[in-house]
Amino acid sequence: MQLDDLILVSVDDHIIEPPKLFDRHIAPKFKGREPRVVVDPKTGVQTWSWEGGSSMMAFINAVVTLPKHEWGFDPGSHAEIRPGCYDVAARVRDMDKNGVLASMCFPSFPSFSGRFFAQVDDKALALGVLEAFNDWAIEDWAGSHPGRFIPLALPAIWDPQLAAKELRRVARKGCTVMTFTEDPRNLGHPSIHSGHWDPFFAACCDEDVALAIHIAADGMGLPGGEDSPIDTRVTIPTWNALPTLAEWLWSPTLLKFPKLRIALSEGGTSWIPGFLDRMERHYSNQKWTGANLGGLTPTELFRNHFLTCFISDPSGLLLRDRIGIDNIAFETDYPHSDCIFPGAPEDLWQHFEACGASDAERRRIGFENACRWLRFDPFRHVPRAEATVGALRARAVGVDTRTRSKREYKAEFEAAHARA
Numbered sequence: 550m551q552l553d554d555l556i557l558v559s560v561d562d563h564i565i566e567p568p569k570l571f572d573r574h575i576a577p578k579f580k581g582r583e584p585r586v587v588v589d590p591k592t593g594v595q596t597w598s599w600e601g602g603s604s605m606m607a608f609i610n611a612v613v614t615l616p617k618h619e620w621g622f623d624p625g626s627h628a629e630i631r632p633g634c635y636d637v638a639a640r641v642r643d644m645d646k647n648g649v650l651a652s653m654c655f656p657s658f659p660s661f662s663g664r665f666f667a668q669v670d671d672k673a674l675a676l677g678v679l680e681a682f683n684d685w686a687i688e689d690w691a692g693s694h695p696g697r698f699i700p701l702a703l704p705a706i707w708d709p710q711l712a713a714k715e716l717r718r719v720a721r722k723g724c725t726v727m728t729f730t731e732d733p734r735n736l737g738h739p740s741i742h743s744g745h746w747d748p749f750f751a752a753c754c755d756e757d758v759a760l761a762i763h764i765a766a767d768g769m770g771l772p773g774g775e776d777s778p779i780d781t782r783v784t785i786p787t788w789n790a791l792p793t794l795a796e797w798l799w800s801p802t803l804l805k806f807p808k809l810r811i812a813l814s815e816g817g818t819s820w821i822p823g824f825l826d827r828m829e830r831h832y833s834n835q836k837w838t839g840a841n842l843g844g845l846t847p848t849e850l851f852r853n854h855f856l857t858c859f860i861s862d863p864s865g866l867l868l869r870d871r872i873g874i875d876n877i878a879f880e881t882d883y884p885h886s887d888c889i890f891p892g893a894p895e896d897l898w899q900h901f902e903a904c905g906a907s908d909a910e911r912r913r914i915g916f917e918n919a920c921r922w923l924r925f926d927p928f929r930h931v932p933r934a935e936a937t938v939g940a941l942r943a944r945a946v947g948v949d950t951r952t953r954s955k956r957e958y959k960a961e962f963e964a965a966h967a968r969a
Contacts, residue, residue, distance in 0.1 A: 550908040550911060552894055552895065552898045552938060552939075553937060553938050553939030553942075554937055554938070554939065555648065555894055555897070555898065555911065555915050555937065555938045556650055556912070556915055556916045556933070556936050556937055556938070557648055557649045557650055557879060557893065557894065557897070557915050557916060557938065558649070558650055558651045558652070558699075558878070558879070558915070558916040558919040558920060558925070558927070559649050559651070559652045559653065559879060559880045559881045559882075559883070559893075560653045560699070560761075560812060560814065560856070560858045560878045560879070560880050560919045560923065561653065561655065561763070561814045561815050561858055561860075561880035561881075561882055562652045562653065562654045562655070562880070562881060562882060562883045562884075563610065563654060563655050563656075563657055563882070563883065563884065563885060564634075564635070564654045564655070564656055564657060564686075564690065565606060565610070565611050565627065565630065565634040565635045565657050565884070566597075566635065566656065566657060566658055567627070567635045567636065568585075568586040568595075568627070570682070570685045570689070571583040571584070571585075571678070571681050571682070571685070573685070573689070574680075574681035574682075574684040574685050574688075574689075575677065575678070575681040576677050576680075576681070578677070579674055579677040579678065579681075582599065582600065582674055582678075583599060583678050583681065584597045584598065584599040584601075584604075584658070584665075584678065585597070585598060585599065586598075587603075588626070593626055593628070594624045594625070594626060595624075595625070595626040595627065596624075597658040597665075599669070599678075600669055600670075600671075600674075601665070601666065601668045601669030601670075601674075601675070602665070602668050602669075604658040604659070604660075604665055605624045606624060606625050606626070606657065606658065607621075607622045607623070607624060607625070608620060608621055608622070608623050608624070608625040608629075608630075608955075609621060609622055609885070609886050610657060610884070610885050610886075611625060611630040611631070611634045611884050611885075612630075612884065612885070612886050612888075613630075613631050613633070613634065613643075613883060613884035613885075613888050613890050614631050614890070614950060614951065614952055614953060615630070615631075615952070615953070615954065615955065615958075616952050616953075616954055619954060619955055620886055625955075627962070628958065628959045628962040628963065629955035629956075629958050629959050629962075630884070630955075630958060631643075631884060631953075631958065632962075633883070633884065634884045637689070637690050637693050637694065638693075640652075640883075641694050641697055642945060642948050643883070643890065643891075643948065644697065644883075644941070645941040645942065645944055645945035645948065646890075646891045646941075646942060646945040646948040646950060647881060647883070647889075647890050647891045647892075647893050647894075648893060648894040648937075648938030648939075648941050648942055649881060649893060649941070650696075650697070650916065650927055650931065650936045650941065651696065651697050651698060651699060651916075651919075651925065651927045652697070652698055652699070652881075652883070653698070653699035653701050653726065653761070653919075653923065654686075654690065654691075654698060654701060655701065655728070655761075655763055655814065656682070656686070656703065659682060659703060660766065660768050661728055661763040661765065661766035661814075662703070662704070662706050662728055662729060662730040662731075662736070662763075662766040662767065663679060663682075663703030663704055663705070663706050663728065664706055664730070664736055664766075664767070664768060666678050666679045666682070666703070666705075666706075667705075667706050667707040667736070672707065672708070675705070675707070676705055676711060676715075679703060679705055679715065680715065680718070682703060683702040683703060683715070683719050683724075684722075686700065686701060686702060686703075687700045687702065687719060687722050687723070687724050688722070695929075695930040696927040696928070696929065696930030696931040697927070697930075697931070699725070699726060699919075699923050699925045700719075700722070700723060700724040700725065700726070701724070701726045701727070701728065701761065702715070702716070702719040702724045702726070702727045702728070703727070703728055704716065704727055704728060704729060704749065706729075706730060706733075706736065706738075707738070709745060709746045709747070709748045709749040710748050710749075712746075712748075712749040712752075713748045713749045713751070713752035714752075716749065716752045716753065716756060716758055717752055717755075717756055720756035720757075720758050724758070725757070725758055725759065725923055725924040725925060726758065726759045726760075726761050726812070726923050727753070727758055727759075727760060727761070728760070728761050728762070728763065728766065729760045729761070729762050729766070729811075730762070730766050730767055731762055731764070731765075731766050731767050731789060731790075731792075731793045732767060732792075732793065732796065733745075733746065735767035736767060740796075741796060741797065741800050741802050742796075742800050742801065742802070746802075747802075747805065747806075750802060750805070750806045750809055751806065753806070753809055753810075754806050754808040754809055757808075757924060759810040759811065759812055759856075759922060759923055759924070760809070760810070760811045760812065761811075761812045761814050762790075762793060762811060762812070762813055762814060763814040763815055764786050764787060764789045764790055764814070764815050764816055765786055765789065772785050772786060772789070773785075787815065787816060787817040788817075788820060789816075790813045790815075790816025790817070791816075791820060791824060793813065793816075794813060794816075794824065794851070794855065795824075795828075797811065797854070797855075798828065798842075798847055798850055798851060799840060801841075803843075803850060803853075803854055804841065804842075804843045807843075807853070809854060810854060810855075810856070810922055811854055811855050811856070812855075812856040812857075812858070812878075812922065812923070813855060813856070813857050813858070814858060814880075815858070815860070815880065815882065815887075816857060816858070817857070817858075817859050817860075817862050817865065818857050818858070818859045818862050818865030818866075818869075818872055818877055819859075819862050819863075819864035819865040819868070821851075821857060821865070821868075821871075821872045822868045822871035822872060825847060825848050825851060825871070825872075828847035828848070828851075829846060829847055829848060831847075832846065832847050848873075851873070851876070852873040852875070852876055855876060856876055856877075856878055856918065856919070856922040856923075857872065857876055857877055857878070858877070858878040858879060858880045859877070859879065859880065860880055860881065860882050860887050860888075860889060861887075861889065861896055861900070862900075863900050863903060863904070865877070866900050866901070866903075866904040866906065866914075867903075867904050869904070869906075869910070869914075874910055874913055874914075875913060875918055875921075876918070877913070877914050877918060878914065878918045878919040878922070879897060879914055879915060879916075879919070881893045890950070891948075891950045894938045897915070
């Protein structure tokens with residue numbers, strides 16, 4: 550296998566939502582009450598606002614091809630970022646240039662768990678807006694380019710019965726993945742141990758829909774204190790997946806729902822072997838706790854239920870057998886600050902070479918694990934010969950990957966809108 554022969558599916562990317570996403574999907578009875586983009590006339594800052602509150606875009610979540618000295622948490626606007634952040638046709642062109650066949654895209658302004666929609670008092674409105682958002686994500690974003698996006702939906706995170714109902718609704722639309730919170734208690738809801746969420750988890754199993762739990766889904770902010778260096782606070786969020794995994798593995802939920810599949814999104818992999826070592830030691834030694842894993846070891850339970858992913862994680866690949874070669878997938882994190890663009894294949898290939906991965910392992914990590922765990926078959930729409938890094942890049946002629954400033958993007962944006 551050569552680098553150009555790789556097939557890549559990224560299980561963690563992001564959308565900076567376009568302003569008109571609700572126009573086609575919001576129910577008539579809620580028209581005018583949905584979130585809208587409001588632009589401050591003095592600063593040009595854009596905010597998603599409605600009666601449930603507001604959500605602002607931080608530049609750090611849309612910095613692909615911006616010069617690094619312009620990165621930061623300052624609020625931004627669509628005019629100052631790469632069109633691939635918010636325009637699906639431009640995104641596909643960027644995916645071609647990056648050699649990425651397919652992508653699973655998490656939302657931005659609603660949060661990864663949809664908690665932004667739960668903040669409004671009128672829960673009928675909350676559900677109507679949630680349904681409209683999911684319809685847009687499935688039909689307009691993922692559905693616009695079949696075989697290029699894994700459809701991903703948000704739950705009605707404030708009510709497990711409604712969450713189950715929405716899951717069943719989107720499953721009929723072909724959606725095979727729905728997000729969930731890292732810990733419901735952080736949002737003021739009962740824990741996964743309580744049984745409160747069982748109707749939702751049962752629906753996941755009935756409909757064969759996987760859960761995707763992204764780090765920072767609870768909106769708890771960056772770890773550390775306010776006087777911690779920003780480097781400290783930006784370095785460690787990936788490890789938020791560790792307590793999430795511990796809660797799930799010791800929970801009775803996985804015994805109740807043995808078919809439940811969970812993707813730990815942007816959680817990395819290098820910490821998992823040591824974590825599993827600790828789990829195995831604890832389970833064999835601390836018998837007084839009475840932990841019941843249904844006759845399985847912690848490692849077996851982990852491998853039965855969890856898909857992990859990495860952006861650039863050479864230590865995890867060196868220890869891939871300890872994690873489970875069938876439990877590892879790849880991500881590019883476009884367009885966040887950890888994003889690999891346009892050199893994702895080269896970065897991954899370098900790590901494969903360093904760890905001596907076989908061709909079979911490169912296929913599993915590159916795309917096979919993601920497609921199996923998330924029930925996604927891109928080859929129904931894209932022939933394999935046209936799905937490789939080499940084939941995708943061959944048709945990406947003219948895609949500009951130069952570093953450009955906010956000012957340059959804004960000038961291009963305004964010129965395009967003037968022509969339109």
